[in-house]
Ligand SMILES: Nc1nc2c(ncn2[C@@H]2O[C@H](COP(=O)(O)OP(=O)(O)OP(=O)(O)O)[C@@H](O)[C@H]2O)c(=O)[nH]1
C-alpha cells in the first residue's frame with residue numbers, strides 16, 4: 001500500500017524538478033555562501049513561484065542562520081522553510097460541544113471544492129464511522145453540480161440536502177442547518193465557483209454565511225478556500241478576494257501534482273497568514289491529506 005508520504009512525494013515531483021532540485025544543487029555541501037550564491041538562490045526561489053518578497057526574506061534568513069549553524073546549508077534552509085510553514089499546521093476543527101460543525105467550502109470554478117468535500121467526508125467516515133454527515137448542495141447553478149454531490153453522498157453515506165437547479169443557495173443552506181440541528185454531526189456546504197471578480201458570487205457567499213449566523217447564532221466553524229495550486233501566484237489575489245467576503249479560516253491547496261509551482265505553498269501561507277488544512281495531490285480520496293509542514297518539506301526535497 002502506498003503511504004501518504006509516498007503519494008505526497010510523487011505528487012510534488014514537478015515542483016521538485018523545478019525548485020527543490022535546483023535549491024539542493026545550489027546549496028548541498030557548500031562550506032560558505034557567497035553573495036553570488038545567495039543571488040542565485042533568490043532567483044531559483046522566485047522562478048519556483050515562492051514570490052519575490054518571501055524569496056528575499058528567506059535568503060536573508062539563510063545568510064544569517066548559516067553563519068551560526070554548522071549544518072549543511074540545505075538542511076538549514078529546510079529548517080527555515082518548515083518553521084515558516086509550521087505555524088499553519090492545524091487539523092479541521094470539529095466541535096466538541098455536541099452542536100453541529102459547519103464547514104463552508106468556497107473557491108473558483110474547478111478548483112476542487114466538490115471533490116474536496118467528498119475526500120474530507122471519506123476521511124471522517126473512516127475515522128468516525130458513526131458521525132452523522134450532511135452535504136448541502138448550495139451550488140445550485142448547474143444541475144450537474146448537485147448530481148456530482150449526490151453520487152458522493154451515496155457512496156460515503158452522507159445525507160444530501162438539495163433544491164432544484166437555480167434555487168437560492170442560502171435556502172438550501174437554511175434547510176441543511178435545520179437538518180443538522182436535529183441530526184448533529186458535520187455539515188459540509190458545497191458552493192458555486194463562478195469567477196471571484198463577479199460580485200454575485202461573493203454576495204452569495206456572504207448571504208450563506210449570514211444564514212448560518214442567523215440560524216445558529218454563531219458563524220460557521222470553518223470557512224475554507226479551495227485553491228488550485230496550478231494557478232500559482234494568482235491564487236493569492238483570489239484568496240484575498242474570498243477572505244474579504246467571508247473571512248476565511250483556512251485553505252485547501254489542491255492539484256499540487258499538476259504543477260511545478262508548488263513553491264506557491266510558501267508564499268500563500270506567508271501572504272495570507274491563513275493555515276493550510278489540507279493538500280491535494282491527485283483525484284482519489286487518499287490523495288487529500290491533512291497538511292504537515294515538516295512532511296511537506298521532507299517530501300519536496302526527498303531524493
Ligand atoms: N490532479 C488532481 N486533480 C484534482 C485534485 N483535486 C481535484 N481534482 C480534480 O479537479 C476537477 C474539478 O474538481 P471539482 O471538485 O469538481 O471542482 P469544483 O471546485 O467543485 O468545480 P465547480 O463546481 O465546477 O466550480 C475534478 O476532475 C477533480 O477530480 C488534485 O489534487 N489533483
Ligand SMILES: [Mg+2]
Pocket residue numbers: 113114115139145190191
Ligand atoms: Mg463543484
